[in-house]
Amino acid sequence: MMARNHVLTSLVLTNAGLMVFPSFYTIGTNSYAIFLSGIILGSLFCDVDEEHSYIGRRFQFISLPLNRIIGHRTLTHNIFPYITLLFCAFYYSSNFLLGFGIGAIFHILEDSITNNGVNWAITPLSRKFVLLPKKMRFQTNGNVENFFYSPLITMILAYQTYVLFERFLHEVL
Numbered sequence: 001m002m003a004r005n006h007v008l009t010s011l012v013l014t015n016a017g018l019m020v021f022p023s024f025y026t027i028g029t030n031s032y033a034i035f036l037s038g039i040i041l042g043s044l045f046c047d048v049d050e051e052h053s054y055i056g057r058r059f060q061f062i063s064l065p066l067n068r069i070i071g072h073r074t075l076t077h078n079i080f081p082y083i084t085l086l087f088c089a090f091y092y093s094s095n096f097l098l099g100f101g102i103g104a105i106f107h108i109l110e111d112s113i114t115n116n117g118v119n120w121a122i123t124p125l126s127r128k129f130v131l132l133p134k135k136m137r138f139q140t141n142g143n144v145e146n147f148f149y150s151p152l153i154t155m156i157l158a159y160q161t162y163v164l165f166e167r168f169l170h171e172v173l
């Protein structure tokens with residue numbers, strides 16, 4: 001998946017959670033902005049092992065050697081370190097770490113619906129991780145992602161933002 005779609009999809013999934021559990025974060029607070037910053041950075045971080053990715057191009061001193069040593073979609077796409085990060089976020093009451101861990105886990109789940117899937121997502125439990133049957137998955141940066149998935153996710157995010165903003169206004173007024 002492309003970086004923009006990782007960010008958009010992670011925000012859609014986050015907003016869906018906030019719609020289901022509205023009391024989890026109070027809209028308009030500083031902690032919400034910090035939480036969303038963590039979601040965005042976490043949704044991009046997993047691709048630090050790919051030198052041509054959005055984040056990899058900005059941190060080539062990390063991505064180049066990391067890609068040569070471990071390859072792409074391996075250790076940085078394993079879900080277990082991010083689950084551990086979530087426990088640390090709760091222990092230290094860190095909104096940023098909570099958002100970062102959730103964003104990274106969303107990234108891994110999002111990559112699992114592409115044709116390549118994720119080889120290391122749940123290692124040591126299994127080597128290959130995919131959420132959808134082969135017929136329903138799509139090529140990264142392909143026609144389905146660019147002309148169907150991205151506009152659809154953008155529309156859903158716009159709708160969710162509207163609903164959450166309306167909810168916020170209703171609570172304030």
